[in-house]
Amino acid sequence: MGRFVDLTLNGFTYGVIYAAVALGLVLIWRATRIVNFAQGALATLTTYIAVSLLDRSVNYWLAFAGALFAGLVIGALTERVFIRPLYGKPDLNPIVVSIGLLILVESIAGAIWGSGDRGFEPAFSQIGISVGKTHLEFSHFDVFVLASVLVLMVGILVLFRWTNLGLRMRASAFAPEVARLLGVRVGRILTTGWALATFAGALAGLLVAPKVLLSPNMMDPILVYGFAAAVLGGLDSPLGALVGGIVTGLGISYVGGYMGSSMETVGAAVLLIVVLSIRPEGIFSRPSARRV
Amino acid sequence: MKLPRWLRLPTQPLLRHLLLAVAGGLVLYVITLSVSQYDNLELAEIGWYAIAIAGLSVLTGVNGQISLGHGAFMAVGAYSAGLMMEHFDLPLIVPVLVAVGAAAVIGGLVGLPATRLKGPYLAGVTLALAFAVQDLPNKFSSLFNGDQGIIVNPPTPPGTVPAERWLAWITLFGAVVGMVILANFLRSRFGRSLRAVRDDEIAASAAGLNPARLRVLTFAVSAAAAGLAGGLFALWSGIVSPDSFSLFLSIQLLAGMVIGGSGSLIGAWWGALALVYIPEWTQNVSGHFNLSAGVKANMQNAVFGLLIIVIMMLAPSGIQGWLRSLWSAIGRLARRSKGDSDQAVAPLTSTPSPERISP
Amino acid sequence: MLEIDRLSVAYGPVRALTEVSFEARDGSITAVLGANGAGKTTLLRTITGLVPAKEGSIRYDGKEIAGLAPEEVVRRGISHVPEGRGVITELTVEENIRLGALWRRRQPDYQEAIDRAFALFPPLESRRKQSAATLSGGERQMLAIARALAAKPDLLLLDEPSLGLAPLVTAELMRIIRELARTDGLTVLLVEQNARSALSIADVAIVLNLGRVVASDKAAALASEDELRHRYLGF
Ligand SMILES: Nc1ncnc2c1ncn2[C@@H]1O[C@H](COP(=O)(O)OP(=O)(O)OP(=O)(O)O)[C@@H](O)[C@H]1O
Ligand SMILES: [Mg+2]
Numbered sequence: 001m002g003r004f005v006d007l008t009l010n011g012f013t014y015g016v017i018y019a020a021v022a023l024g025l026v027l028i029w030r031a032t033r034i035v036n037f038a039q040g041a042l043a044t045l046t047t048y049i050a051v052s053l054l055d056r057s058v059n060y061w062l063a064f065a066g067a068l069f070a071g072l073v074i075g076a077l078t079e080r081v082f083i084r085p086l087y088g089k090p091d092l093n094p095i096v097v098s099i100g101l102l103i104l105v106e107s108i109a110g111a112i113w114g115s116g117d118r119g120f121e122p123a124f125s126q127i128g129i130s131v132g133k134t135h136l137e138f139s140h141f142d143v144f145v146l147a148s149v150l151v152l153m154v155g156i157l158v159l160f161r162w163t164n165l166g167l168r169m170r171a172s173a174f175a176p177e178v179a180r181l182l183g184v185r186v187g188r189i190l191t192t193g194w195a196l197a198t199f200a201g202a203l204a205g206l207l208v209a210p211k212v213l214l215s216p217n218m219m220d221p222i223l224v225y226g227f228a229a230a231v232l233g234g235l236d237s238p239l240g241a242l243v244g245g246i247v248t249g250l251g252i253s254y255v256g257g258y259m260g261s262s263m264e265t266v267g268a269a270v271l272l273i274v275v276l277s278i279r280p281e282g283i284f285s286r287p288s289a290r291r292v
Numbered sequence: 293m294k295l296p297r298w299l300r301l302p303t304q305p306l307l308r309h310l311l312l313a314v315a316g317g318l319v320l321y322v323i324t325l326s327v328s329q330y331d332n333l334e335l336a337e338i339g340w341y342a343i344a345i346a347g348l349s350v351l352t353g354v355n356g357q358i359s360l361g362h363g364a365f366m367a368v369g370a371y372s373a374g375l376m377m378e379h380f381d382l383p384l385i386v387p388v389l390v391a392v393g394a395a396a397v398i399g400g401l402v403g404l405p406a407t408r409l410k411g412p413y414l415a416g417v418t419l420a421l422a423f424a425v426q427d428l429p430n431k432f433s434s435l436f437n438g439d440q441g442i443i444v445n446p447p448t449p450p451g452t453v454p455a456e457r458w459l460a461w462i463t464l465f466g467a468v469v470g471m472v473i474l475a476n477f478l479r480s481r482f483g484r485s486l487r488a489v490r491d492d493e494i495a496a497s498a499a500g501l502n503p504a505r506l507r508v509l510t511f512a513v514s515a516a517a518a519g520l521a522g523g524l525f526a527l528w529s530g531i532v533s534p535d536s537f538s539l540f541l542s543i544q545l546l547a548g549m550v551i552g553g554s555g556s557l558i559g560a561w562w563g564a565l566a567l568v569y570i571p572e573w574t575q576n577v578s579g580h581f582n583l584s585a586g587v588k589a590n591m592q593n594a595v596f597g598l599l600i601i602v603i604m605m606l607a608p609s610g611i612q613g614w615l616r617s618l619w620s621a622i623g624r625l626a627r628r629s630k631g632d633s634d635q636a637v638a639p640l641t642s643t644p645s646p647e648r649i650s651p
Numbered sequence: 652m653l654e655i656d657r658l659s660v661a662y663g664p665v666r667a668l669t670e671v672s673f674e675a676r677d678g679s680i681t682a683v684l685g686a687n688g689a690g691k692t693t694l695l696r697t698i699t700g701l702v703p704a705k706e707g708s709i710r711y712d713g714k715e716i717a718g719l720a721p722e723e724v725v726r727r728g729i730s731h732v733p734e735g736r737g738v739i740t741e742l743t744v745e746e747n748i749r750l751g752a753l754w755r756r757r758q759p760d761y762q763e764a765i766d767r768a769f770a771l772f773p774p775l776e777s778r779r780k781q782s783a784a785t786l787s788g789g790e791r792q793m794l795a796i797a798r799a800l801a802a803k804p805d806l807l808l809l810d811e812p813s814l815g816l817a818p819l820v821t822a823e824l825m826r827i828i829r830e831l832a833r834t835d836g837l838t839v840l841l842v843e844q845n846a847r848s849a850l851s852i853a854d855v856a857i858v859l860n861l862g863r864v865v866a867s868d869k870a871a872a873l874a875s876e877d878e879l880r881h882r883y884l885g886f
Contacts, residue, residue, distance in 0.1 A: 035412035085605050092358050095415050097604045103543050104597025107590035114586050171750050178737040180721040183754035227416045262427040269420040276405035
């Protein structure tokens with residue numbers, strides 16, 4: 001029973017991290033109908049930036065914010081330089097380019113910071129909390145993880161729902177041509193979307209790095225889980241990304257806990273194949289879910 | 293016994309493919325005789341790379357889909373062949389055929405959801421597979437021998453043929469035969485149906501074709517080619533372990549396809565050449581500079597990443613596409629119109645699809 | 652004033668417009684008529700930059716606008732209500748209208764223009780917070796026009812506003828368009844299948860056939876040319 005509780009808590013924490021990755025994928029998919037397979041690699045890059053700042057004894061939270069800001073900038077640059085020339089080209093081209101970007105960014109990170117593992121200091125203690133007599137595998141850092149993804153999600157929802165930028169983003173996603181006729185500079189909106197998406201990925205990187213070790217391909221499996229989460233949520237809905245992330249996190253945690261950690265990736269692959277065979281539009285997507 | 297329809301081929305293309313294969317085979321044969329044993333090992337490597345890339349190319353070329361995990365199907369083939377050879381003493385052809393069959397079956401299963409899915413979904417699923425396949429051998433350690441992997445004894449050459457040359461002959465022969473089968477597959481009525489489905493699914497269904505079944509079948513065929521590559525790889529490498537089938541292998545295959553020209557079987561050979569010689573070349577070049585070990589270690593991957601991106605942006609139909617346009621330019625100059633050189637049409641071109649926006 | 656001079660447009664090998672020339676004076680209503688496939692929609696889409704012009708020029712207030720992106724054309728005071736209305740059903744009525752005005756949100760009369768757009772179409776007022784997907788066809792057309800007007804345009808391009816509307820609603824719509832031209836000095840380019848009702852409010856009209864201008868005259872004069880009416884306008 002205690003183990004089940006621990007696995008559940010663990011699954012929840014990882015789940016919201018996957019949700020942050022999924023959110024990034026969803027933001028880009030909604031705006032440009034592209035799945036950004038380089039999202040994880042970009043997040044690794046921003047996490048290394050945080051580490052570099054910390055190595056230069058920059059204040060922890062400043063380094064944290066620096067990495068998030070780097071996410072915004074790198075996302076915007078990626079869209080401008082690598083993705084913009086591909087709009088209007090066959091669907092496969094951006095997939096291939098994003099994979100090229102994945103390997104390029106990871107090897108650049110490896111060249112600069114070395115290919116080996118290194119630790120990343122957590123913001124809060126990673127020692128489990130005790131409630132009464134029971135000791136939980138759930139730490140203050142995990143609380144921080146939940147809280148920061150919650151803030152991210154609420155922030156994105158508020159942005160979409162109640163700001164002019166959000167209105168423009170939704171219009172550009174649903175009806176790009178009409179949006180342009182109404183004076184929306186859709187090109188800039190797309191750049192903004194990529195910036196926000198990479199920001200979400202950067203947060204995921206900062207949150208997961210203390211839990212796993214930081215290495216150039218740290219985010220590879222996380223990206224796959226995030227993709228599974230996004231697909232589960234319908235790829236189109238930020239809320240779906242959250243639910244999909246938590247379900248994926250729990251699923252992977254139980255599979256890893258009861259069947260061995262080498263089954264986690266297998267579980268994700270099976271989950272994807274089954275979900276897509278049964279309901280290609282995602283489990284949690286209803287038509288209304290499109291309206292954020 | 294009656295052969296299935298797509299095996300009963302119109303005679304003319306079959307003849308042409310066979311002639312091409314024999315000519316190509318002869319050239320390769322002469323090369324294997326005249327180069328060093330080290331070069332022969334590289335030729336063998338080119339062989340299995342080429343057939344793996346060809347499989348990927350068929351998927352992209354006629355299905356308009358992409359796999360980011362074709363290394364996984366190579367793993368299926370390599371492990372099947374490796375296990376067969378470990379436990380039974382059979383003529384080489386048997387484990388290689390088993391490798392092909394196993395990869396085809398797994399490919400068919402994975403391809404099932406692909407029937408209804410567009411590019412990015414299948415790409416994600418196959419990416420997940422690329423990871424899963426690395427972890428499975430650890431889970432079933434007693435069968436696959438975990439991280440250690442399975443040792444495969446090198447094939448014994450007849451008479452005085454050096455082992456390396458014999459290996460080159462086997463892999464190249466396997467690759468060429470695989471190519472001929474793929475070429476015929478694409479030329480068959482079946483291949484035409486596939487292209488019809490790719491170009492206009494609704495019209496194709498109206499004409500009585502079953503797009504879903506055709507897609508699964510292509511995916512199986514494509515995986516089977518990767519399985520063949522895996523079987524040949526097992527012979528070539530002498531060991532089958534999870535390390536050999538990292539995500540990087542799948543990305544390399546993708547790079548090979550993009551470099552050579554997606555959708556083209558001849559392009560697969562250019563791609564294979566690139567995969568074998570680019571790392572060697574980057575190593576040589578970086579040796580001349582005073583680079584740190586970290587930079588050197590990552591150089592090869594960076595070059596592949598950059599190549600994929602640059603080619604997709606500037607010349608999305610790759611080397612073969614470039615050669616083809618060169619050829620037709622020459623043809624125009626010579627006032628001789630002769631097209632029809634290769635099988636599938638590359639979909640990774642610069643033709644805009646009308647529904648996408650260009651801000 | 653909108654001046655179009657020898658404008659040609661092609662979709663690949665398909666010629667859609669060939670040497671189209673005409674002018675629309677400020678405050679006038681110009682009806683653009685013609686059969687299906689005549690090139691009417693293409694003409695409007697070229698003016699707003701959704702389709703590139705192959706040859707010729709489009710001048711507005713003396714400045715060349717051919718080659719500008721749609722989001723810039725609207726900033727020159729040209730609003731386009733596209734064929735099929737282009738209401739964004741994932742947004743609410745109010746969001747649709749606000750979106751149309753958003754690019755001028757720093758103008759002092761930003762809110763006033765939005766309020767005016769609502770005031771012009773009372774049914775929209777009571778449905779402000781409703782999803783645009785719940786509107787009827789006529790209400791959607793109102794929304795599309797209100798949204799275009801919220802940008803305070805000087806030139807309004809309307810692509811078949813009467814499509815799918817009941818005759819009474821069409822008449823009401825035409826009355827409002829006429830009114831806007833009279834009182835606000837709005838210039839209107841009105842593409843219509845329904846030639847009779849378009850001619851009833853237009854000052855001048857041009858008739859397109861297979862991408863060429865085959866007639867252009869005062870609306871009343873065109874309406875009385877039986878031969879032309881029968882041949883191109885079908886009434
Ligand atoms: N995107 C496109 N690609 C290719 N051809 C097009 C495209 N859009 C329009 N055409 C062609 O251009 C010609 C003019 O089309 P257009 O839509 O301008 O006609 P229209 O006068 O608006 O017709 P309708 O009254 O039916 O709306 C037609 O022959 C049409 O087939
Ligand atoms: Mg039209």
